[in-house]
Amino acid sequence: MRRFALIAVPYLWLLALFLVPFLIVMKISLSDIALAIPPYTPKLDLTGGWDAVTSFFKALDFENFEFLTSDDLYWKAYLSSFKIALISTVLALLIGYPIAYSMARAAPEWRPTLLMLVILPFWTSFLIRVYAWMGILSNEGLLNQFLLWTGLISEPLTILNTNTAVYIGIVYTYLPFMILPIYSTLEKMDDSLLEAAEDLGCSRTSAFWLITVPLSKTGIIAGCFLVFIPTLGEFVIPSLLGGSQTLMIGKVLWEEFFNNRDWPVASAVAIILLLILIIPIILFQRNEQKQREMEG
Amino acid sequence: MKRFTWFNVTALTLGFAFLYLPMVILVIYSFNESKLVTVWAGFSTKWYGELLQNEAFLNAAWVTIKVAVFSSTLATVLGTMAAYVLVRANRFKGRTLFSGMIYAPLVMPEVITGLSLLLLFIGIGLDRGVLTIVLAHTTFAMCYVSVVVSSRLVSFDRSLEEAALDLGCSPWQAFRLVTLPIIAPAVISGWLLAFTLSLDDLVIASFTAGPSATTLPIKIFSAVRLGVSPEINALSTIMIAIVTVGVISASLISKQASLKQQRDEQAAARG
């Protein structure tokens, strides 16, 4: 009985506040927009009996999804989100790997401190960290002031409200997610492996590529997914740092919902986004499982 | 460390400069006299004063804290239960769905979570306000809590619970007197995580908040959209300071505790 309650309470909570809302989104994505409150049709009226239910299902269709394919705004937004997420992930890897590597090479008594320095930004507000870049990247911002002062440029660069600013913002906020998994695989690596490789005739560089990188593969994969997955549906960064030409699906969804009040289309956008996300999520899970198995 | 080279030093210096410079600049400019955030016009704390006069911000902050306290506490209870179920109850109907529902919100884009919850609240005719934000935050935070707690529970020596039962505890007493005190650090960090997530959340709160309740991130977001403002700098500085002090003292306390434990164990080994 007690066991039943233990399972039932969180289970019912998640059913009611996760699964049911999700089903509602699916249902609305099949409905039509209407000038009503709530602004969609049909609505399920259980008092109408079986006929009402059948006519309700008859009224559902894939019109919104067809609409998404007809208007190139949407598929461009998906494509552009995908591109931005991919490029940001690669940039985060290029910046994050040397940091993680150097942390793992640092003296053991330094490592907890370095680790804490990586985790600390994670606890500070995401919004504030994005906001901090607005002052730096603006036309009269500190970066431009600095570049003008050094004489590298003669006119201020436009960075804020471009895709470049979005890349900077994403890499900056998600960098800890890249560093931590890579660091944890590198830290476990046995130094004598490198010594053995050198003993067998590897140069330091080739030992790095032949030993260190393959051994940190699971960390790299985990880090990449941890950056890629949330970036795909990102909203805050493109809307604060990006410009009007920055197309990201999270932003489109937001605008569709709040500005156009087209709930059915917003729901359809969400469903497609989830379908796109399922593949990387499954790959990520598989990578995690492999890592767990390796650790035994 | 023999392989600690100039490369490592450079990578770490540049890396941490990248991570911390923007925040340092933000903090410095919060003490700027000028309204123009990019021009230094002398030291001043006047923006902090103005911030404290700003009713709208203070109200939003109060709402945010209320929401965070309630939702993180609720999320900790539910998340710990869920973790217990995940780790201990091996076979029951719908276990796959259950673990799926625990892990899905972790990777679900916030816009989708927010949208779906909003549609639910409208569907059942629940007025949007503090309650709906608490419900929404509890739902996604409990998943984080259950992940943190279950990672501790997995390594928990089950025979401790069996020993408690063996010595006459009811299952609930065994949990309260043995399991809970031992997994307490994980439960506390789960609560802190849930609290921070709730304080920090903009997207889900935007969907589920009504006109009656605005949280601080919503307030900051709408202010920031119009551009950089020194008041927001001051607010950010306060938030950064609180987090920094909190995280550093927490890590110092846990480090001290583990050092003491190590010393004790060495002493015990010597006899």
Next chain:
Amino acid sequence: MAQEPLFEPWNDPSEKPLIQFKNVTKRFGDFIAIDDLTQDIYEKEFFALLGPSGCGKTTMMRMLGGFETPTSGTISIAGQDMNNVPPNKRAVNMMFQSYALFPHLSIYENIAFGLRRTDMAKDAIDARVNEMLKLTRLEKFAQRKPHQISGGQRQRVALARSLAKAPKLLLLDEPLGALDKKLRQDTQFELMDIQEKTGTTFVIVTHDQEEAMTVASRVAVMDEGRIIQVATPDAIYEAPNSTYVADFIGDVNLIKGTAELRVSSKPAEQTTPETLEAPADPFVDDTPRPQPNKLGEWLHDKVLSPIIGERDEPIKRLPPPSAAELTATPEVTSDIPEGGIALNWSDQHPAIIVSNGDEAQDGKALTFAIRPEKLNIAKDKPDAANALQGTVIDIAYLGNVSTYHVELKGGQMIKAQMANARRLAKRDITWEDTVWVSFTDTAGVLLER
């Protein structure tokens, strides 16, 4: 382990068992952990469950503790069916393999934990805890936390905690597994001492046969969910009922063969094994014999061999047995009591005579089991009931004893253990020697399975 007066409740039909397993089966999915097991355990017994990992011994104990319920069958304690009694409602306490000391509570609070779950008065609890601290010599450590004491002390805390409620039955799950060898031996005696003082029934699970033999009043040897044999430690050792038990407990030589009833012309009781055993020790007669040769041997070794080369091998070795010698073997056995069983096992060796063999075993395929220390080894053919010739392949010197690995003709390997009563230098059997392995007609047992 000698107990006085003789403690053997299992042989007393009027004695009621404390614990009864009746046709207990436990399945985990497809895996059968306990297979239709029936067993009685008596009050004040120190009962050991011995077996390799996965044999079901831990499952049996966890069912007694209430952590597992039988799939079928019943377990009763003091006549009460325990199948639906949860662990916290049982007068049974358990000492866990990991000790399971509560890390957040002091030693004192750990011991008091079980007492505080009862309606015992505060000062009564205090008195009882202090009594337990004294019993386990932990008074000094009462206020420490578990991580502040050593492994041996932790083991004693676990014992004190599980005994504090004065349970009818104490279960010990590999209680000494985490201790090093020296400490383990000391603790074994301490356990026996405490068991005797408190009069509690102990059931211990172990995979260490030495530990089971030392502490237990009865040992149950388990394999694949079944109890193979239950007996006192000496009976288990001297009279195993199967090759599995013989092999699991200690070292044993196993020889497979076919039984043949020995024709009994004289009544069997005419002979006693004692008179036969006396001449079986060849060293007693041996010692004076080599002496006249000592000088010659010395001359040969020190004077002649440097001149004429290597020491002559055949001198050291016995001449190979002549055909006459081999055929003469049955004549030697004419001294042996008739009756019992002869085991035909090799056409190059005489049959093994086992006078304690059961006549009903006639014609069956049997295994002869004999402990290495029951074998004698000599260079000259001894006058014994059984003597087998072979070559020394290996000698393992273990300090107090040496184990000789002898390969009999036909390839059968035999281990013989001899006490090192004499100094090593004087050992006169060495590698490659041809030797006689001998044993009396009652030294081994014939096993059917």
